Amino acid sequence: MTRELGVGILGCGNISTTYFRLAPLFKGLNVLACADINRSAAMLRAEEFGVAEQSVDELLDNDEIDVIVNLTIPDAHFAVSQRILEAGKHVYSEKPLVLSLSEGEILGRLAAEKGLSVGCAPDTFLGGAHQLARAHIDSGAIGRITSGTCHVMSPGMEMWHPNPDFFFLPGGGPVLDLGPYYIANLINLIGPVKRVGALTSMAHETRTITSQPRRGAVIPVKTPTNIHALLEFVSGATITLSASWDVWAHRHGPMELYGTEGSLFVPDPNFFGGTVEASGRNRDIVSLPAWEHPFGIANQESPQGPRANYRTAGLADMALALIEGRDARCSLDRALHGVDVMTSILKSGETGAFVTLSTTCTQPAALGMEEAAQLLR
């Protein structure tokens, strides 16, 4: 195999600009072409970023493409990834990988038959902040993690997204939309989950869009928008995960982990950077000294100030893993385990019973400063 993979982008909507912009930062990736069922969307990106525009079939048949990045909407992920594998190419998908375990298992079987790889976002757990948290845990500084809390709560999506309908339909909801970031980081920090239980509800059966251009339109809510889940990890740690779009304001941190020797305060797993705080047995909470991790360095302006954004790092790690014949950190088994966690949370909410997971995975290898630097050009 060559030292560089030909990359095709399939799905040229909102998040595709991030991939087009950031992929050139990384070794091993050469974005050559893009496609979308809406060809004008693909043409726009092709012109903006100097790549070829192709029909979906042409991209699937393109001999120069080794891996196709699936940036379509969640409902299309399974069918599109299946077609990519059938066309003989590796897949890297945006989250969530699929909407059911059985779909993920079909992809796994197909990939194994064809000797291909499937990778999946989120890759934000490769960020400098989350790898610092990982190094702190691995050093033994907070002892064995026994419990923790995660909170991802807001009033919803209908006040900013132009077409928020899908967020409130099956396949959407705060656990499937934002849960992947939290669960991927918990797998990074603690390992796989054993069983889950949840209470789920919805504050409203309809929502009124307040964003433009559909301000005033009333849309149905067909999936829980308020989820309180309990996760028992294989390690024995028990974590509370609250994911809600029914909360106007709150004072909870995104992620707190409590160990036998101290506590760890982890910034928002939706982003690569942020301040990591910790305490020991003396109970003084202090910021961990910032380290020079390449994926923690701010490289982007945002309304909240400078921000580190290295999305595509997971794809770059997968490309290098393919070249070196090693495990990719954003692997199929970890993404599928995440899907199992999320769909089991929703199932528990429906049935009222705890659900023991049928999948498991390993913790991904930590990504230290040198290994991260090796992914960059």
Ligand SMILES: NC(=O)c1ccc[n+]([C@@H]2O[C@H](COP(=O)([O-])OP(=O)(O)OC[C@H]3O[C@@H](n4cnc5c(N)ncnc54)[C@H](O)[C@@H]3O)[C@@H](O)[C@H]2O)c1
């Ligand atoms: N927008 C974000 O900030 C963001 C952030 C992280 C992850 N994501 C994830 O990325 C994915 C895409 O999100 P987005 O916001 O870019 O969505 P989007 O709706 O802006 O874009 C999706 C694109 O996929 C195309 N598409 C849909 N079905 C297709 C099919 N079957 N074949 C080919 N093209 C198809 C659409 O025409 C559209 O251009 C989602 O899974 C989302 O969860 C989005």
